[in-house]
Each structure stands twice: as structure tokens, then as C-alpha cells.
Amino acid sequence: MKKVWKFTVQVFILIVIYQIGNWMARIFHLPIPGNVIGIILLFMLLWLKVIKLEQIDLASGWLLKHLGFFFIPISVGLMTLGDIFITKGLSFFFVLIVSAIIGLFFAGKVTQTVMMKNEKEKVNYHDHAL
Numbered sequence: 001m002k003k004v005w006k007f008t009v010q011v012f013i014l015i016v017i018y019q020i021g022n023w024m025a026r027i028f029h030l031p032i033p034g035n036v037i038g039i040i041l042l043f044m045l046l047w048l049k050v051i052k053l054e055q056i057d058l059a060s061g062w063l064l065k066h067l068g069f070f071f072i073p074i075s076v077g078l079m080t081l082g083d084i085f086i087t088k089g090l091s092f093f094f095v096l097i098v099s100a101i102i103g104l105f106f107a108g109k110v111t112q113t114v115m116m117k118n119e120k121e122k123v124n125y126h127d128h129a130l
Helices: 002-027 034-047 057-065 072-079 082-129
Strands: none
Touching: 002 034, 002 057
16 A cells, blocks of 8 residues: 555656646647657756655656557547658658767767766775775
């Protein structure tokens, strides 16, 4: 029962952050979708340690585990846009390739930074342990 309560609270936290992102997009007339603003807000809250990872790890892990399921409505919706893909398909393809390259580049840089930080911490730990 305690795990169910913890999961519910964590989902509530994520929903509140999502709704704040939607609210910000609507109030400030931003050209960015509210869910993207919510993700940025969540990142900032985690980075500033306002929210600790332990406070959302159960719910976020479950959501990530079932992420593929959430793409089904999007896939079905895309099936109705065949005309647009025929006329604008090359533009979509270009945007997808460029965004994939940018995403891979930044994911690689973040991974390298984290790995280097872990190596430095490991070396510092061994230096102090001796």
C-alpha cells in the first residue's frame, strides 16, 4: 500500500509540473508546447536540487518502461496525415535528420561529461583512501 501511495504522489508531482508548463505556454503565448516547457522545468528543478530524483524515480521509471505504449495514439494520428507527408515529406525528413544529429551530439557530450566526472571522483576517492 505504501508503494501505491508513493507512486501516486510521484505521478501527481509530474502532472503538476506538466500543467505548469502548459499554463506558462498559454499565459505567455510561447511558441513552445507546454509539455516541452514542463520537461525543461523538471530538468531545472532536478538540476537545482529543488526536487530530488528519489521523489519521482518510481513514477518516472514506470512511465519510461511503458513509453512505447504512449506512442500508439501519435502513430494512429500520423496515419491520417498522408497528404501532408506526400507534399512536405522532404522537409520533414530534413528536420528529423538534423534534430537526430543534434540530439545524438548532445547525448554523447553529456555521457562523456558524466563519465569523466565519475572517473575523477573515482581517482580522488582512491587518492584519499591511501
